[in-house]
Amino acid sequence: MSGIFYDVLADPFLQMWQMPDFFIQVLWEGFVSGILYALIALGFVLIFKASGIFNFAQGIMVVFSGLTLVGLHALGVPAFVALIITLGVMYVLAYLVERLVLRNLVNQPDIILFMATIGLTNILIGGGQWIFGGETKSMITAELMIPTGSSVWEPGGGIVIFQHIDIAAALIAAMLIVGLALFFSKTKVGRALRAVADDHQASLSVGISLNQIWVITWFAAGIVALVAGIMWGARSDVSFSLQIIALKALPVLVLGGFTSVPGAIVGGLIIGIGEKLFEIYWGPLFGSGVEGWFAYVIALVFLLFRPQGLFGEKIIERV
Amino acid sequence: MLKKLITGALTAAVAITASINAAQAEDELFIPMLSYRTGPFAGGGIPFANGFHDYLEMLNARDGGIGGAKVVLEECETAYNAQKGVECYEATKGKGALVYNPLSTGITLQLIPKAPVDEIPVLSMGYGLSAAGVGETFPWTFTYPTSYWSQMSSILKYIDQNGGLKGKKIGFIYLDAGYGREPIPLLEQLAPEMGFELAMFPVAGKEMQAQSAQWLNVRKERPDWMIMWGWGAMNATAIKEAAKIRFPMDRFIGNWWSSAHADLVPVGETGKGYIGANFSGIGTDFPAIQDIIKYVVEAGNSQADPSTVGNVLYNRGVYNAVIVAEAISAAQKMTGKKSISGADMRMGLENFVLDQARLGELGLAGFTGDLKGDCVDHEGGGSVFFQQWNGSDFVKISDPIAPMADVVKPLLEEAAAAYKADKPEWQGQTCG
Structure with missing residues (x-):
């Protein structure tokens, strides 16, 4: 019994103390993963805030935007022109979603809208594979002037490696988050978005165009998806298996709250750092592979004790 | 009189159609292609499927098929999903399927118990259940040229x-x-x-x-x-x-x-x-690969990007098709039939010879090591470089x-014995 106590309560902390460079590396890798999870979660939050829809298609939007960018460049379009055209494609997608899906489903139950996003997912998967093929593609990292290579820090004879691409991912994500925060709080459209998020009927009554807001929201989610696609694609590659990673955003959302931008960030960081620490220091007790379920266990605990998440709004239904 | 004439004409038409179908069936070799060009593993599935398809299409275009019978390929998308793989199997097995090449261990594990029932062999080339290399226990499954x-x-x-x-x-x-x-x-x-x-x-x-x-x-x-x-x-x-x-x-x-x-x-x-x-x-420096380029790729009948022809997975798909073609050829010679059955195909898979002399005849000299079909050894025991x-x-x-x-x-024999231990219907079956 003392062995179990030692393995759970003493040995992991002893390892952290004995190999501080490795511990810092684990924290850094967790931080970067957390930022990337937060990016994907942010796309979900934007749409959920404005329309109350859990957008199942957010993951494939990450892949679709990444493939569009890489595919355009493969056709000979310069990288930054391809980036602008891809933004245009994401706007057209947002417009079509509003025009063909959302507008026809106004006032339908949430589950109907959720099912519609599953349909959208299948359309984007099929369309993406039809247009771009199913092969794995390399992100045009150098062409987009995203730094590659690494820097080494050697604290006390140890070694901590910082990939420049990870640093860039953290900075770009931070800029995107600040930009979105300013957009929501300082602009007229941003305030309209918050009004729609609070109450659809009341917003309509003061002349806010619901349709226009939905297009803007889906476009903002498309931009977030494109940034996530570029950063994930640069770290591994652009392939359809990336959409599965988007499922990791679900525990992040449960943790941070479905309607909170800061919640997505904090939730992403808690999940990212938490799962790395748990996998490395406590994983061997479970036979490794704990990263796959750790985030969902945390989400389950939160669902039991704080279902609205850390930053979510408490829903009070009066009968 | 008119009624008799119409009835006679219809009967003749049905008879002629049936005889044409029979003649066509006589001259056809139906091979289902359980491929995946979509999903998370498409990056590997696409070049392999292209190589497999293109070699057999090359035989059709250059030689008129195998032993005078045209190869008919039907591609079915599995997305590397075992459930979809089984659906593809069920949808194609009744069309005279000769052999299944699932390119997925998960799908192979599902098809192994079905193979002896439907009498259609499974060739999991270099993948699948390693124990299936023991031919006496797994007479309908092959892992040529080697196992995991x-x-x-x-x-x-x-x-x-x-x-x-x-x-x-x-x-x-x-x-x-x-x-x-x-x-x-x-x-x-x-x-x-x-x-x-x-x-x-x-x-x-x-x-x-x-x-x-x-x-x-x-x-x-x-x-x-x-x-x-x-x-x-x-x-x-x-x-x-x-x-x-x-x-x-x-x-x-x-x-x-x-x-x-x-x-x-x-x-x-x-x-x-x-x-x-x-x-x-590796590469295109083989006469057979050059024939694929000439008869299939340049003719516009391939889905492959020409720059990928000769790549590792493309050529492995070609090798899979070579084993299938050689087994068909062996079965045709043994049975004297152009169009063979799944059971004949199994016989072919146990009796083909793919040595360096034969590889040279095929335009694939030095492409791979010697491989010989065998009743007991369904693994081939092949080397890797x-x-x-x-x-x-x-x-x-x-x-x-x-x-x-x-x-x-x-270890293979031990694992094979363990596999069949709880399967009463498997106790009596053996190779040959």
Whole structure:
């Protein structure tokens, strides 16, 4: 019994103390993963805030935007022109979603809208594979002037490696988050978005165009998806298996709250750092592979004790 | 009179149509292609499917088929999903299917029990259940030219020849699915016998492109060598993560599904030095591949990007089709029929000869090692050679290394006996 106590309560902390460079590396890798999870979660939050829809298609939007960018460049379009055209494609997608899906489903139950996003997912998967093929593609990292290579820090004879691409991912994500925060709080459209998020009927009554807001929201989610696609694609590659990673955003959302931008960030960081620490220091007790379920266990605990998440709004239904 | 005339004309028309269909069926060889051009593993599935398709289409265009019978291919998309694979099987088995090549261990495991019932053989070329190499227990399943267990033993031999195995720590990173877990029993058995320490790093399917935790663990465990059983997007990500932690690439060996151009081209210079196992030729410098280019690719009947013809997985698809074609040819000679059945095909798979002389006749001299169909040995016991990525292409770096047959065979027989132990209907069946 003392062995179990030692393995759970003493040995992991002893390892952290004995190999501080490795511990810092684990924290850094967790931080970067957390930022990337937060990016994907942010796309979900934007749409959920404005329309109350859990957008199942957010993951494939990450892949679709990444493939569009890489595919355009493969056709000979310069990288930054391809980036602008891809933004245009994401706007057209947002417009079509509003025009063909959302507008026809106004006032339908949430589950109907959720099912519609599953349909959208299948359309984007099929369309993406039809247009771009199913092969794995390399992100045009150098062409987009995203730094590659690494820097080494050697604290006390140890070694901590910082990939420049990870640093860039953290900075770009931070800029995107600040930009979105300013957009929501300082602009007229941003305030309209918050009004729609609070109450659809009341917003309509003061002349806010619901349709226009939905297009803007889906476009903002498309931009977030494109940034996530570029950063994930640069770290591994652009392939359809990336959409599965988007499922990791679900525990992040449960943790941070479905309607909170800061919640997505904090939730992403808690999940990212938490799962790395748990996998490395406590994983061997479970036979490794704990990263796959750790985030969902945390989400389950939160669902039991704080279902609205850390930053979510408490829903009070009066009968 | 008119009524009789119409009835007679209709009867004649039906009879003529039936005889035409019968003649067509007589001259056709139906082969379902369970491929995956979509889904997370399409990156590997596409070039393999192209190679398989293009070789058989080349035989149709150049020789009029095999032994005078045209090959009819029907592609069915599985997306590397076992359920869809079984649906494809059920949808095509009634059309006179001769053999199934699922390109998925998960689908193969589902089809193995069906094969003796429907009398259609399964050729899981270099994948699937290793124990299926024991022909007396698995008369309807083949793993030519070698199995995962034999391959793993060849990889361990390669490591032993390059610095020794005893006292070393071997890391094994694998896709946490039926395919990736397949060689673990062999590794666990051999580790104490051969004196090496084993560290395992599973990668869940949904974590294929987020492997930083696994590679942090690799850094923590400090293995001397890493062996990978990966597929799809997992491979390139693993190589990039290995480079991130500065793991030496010339100590990182991928199995034959983890060392293709599709895996290394996206990695480029980062993967320089990475080693992979292989059993089929690389490049287009073979007359048969040139014929594929001439009769199929340039004729616009291939789905392959011309630049991928001759790549590792394309050529492996070609090799799979060569085995199928040679088995059909052998079955035709043995039965005297142009159009054969699944049972005839099994006979062909147990009796074809693909030695260097025959490979030369096929325009594939030096493409692979000798392979001979056999009743008892459905594995082939083939050797593997090793290739190394030079930053832009693979270069062959070793002669063929034979598996440790003395170690692997008894383990295969033990596993085969365990498989059939709880299957009463399997007790009486044998090969031949």
